[in-house]
Amino acid sequence: MFIENSSWTAQMHQSMPYTCYLGILAGTLNNQFTLKLPYREMLVGNVMLPAIHGGVISGFLESCILVHTQQALSLEKIPQPIDFSLDYLRAGRPLDCYAQALIKRQGRRVSSVEVKAWQDDAQKEIAIGRASLLMPEM
DSSP states (O other), X not given: OOEEOHHXXXXXXXXXXXXXXXXXXXXXETTEEEEEEOOOGGGEEETTTTEEOHHHHHHHHHHHHHHHHHHHTTOSSOOEEEEXXXXXXXXXXXXXXXXXXXXXXXXXXXXXXXXXXXXXXXXXEEEEEXXXXXXXXX
16 A cells, blocks of 8 residues: 655655656555556546556656655755666556666666556556666765
């Protein structure tokens, strides 16, 4: 069960206004930092399926990478993306989406992070992504 942390959500919305526009929530799921993208009709890109717009999914995953890294490393500033790649695996159906990130390698200047997104079954990912991040000066 997803448990929202309102202070994490507020901090995320303040530092990344796009997350507020999309309605992304920050919290925990199975004791892991997780972002939730509640389904809303405005997120649909293909009304024939219907499917969530690929740009929304991309922004959701990139936000998860940035916020997760900031939270996990207790950074004051959000890291800056150097590169970001995304693989779409399934259509995003009209359901809530969840995303979790994992720091694969942490360096003083650059970190490598992976992210996965799913809807009703965590084993059936709708997208996975990878990013290299420039870490803020401490």
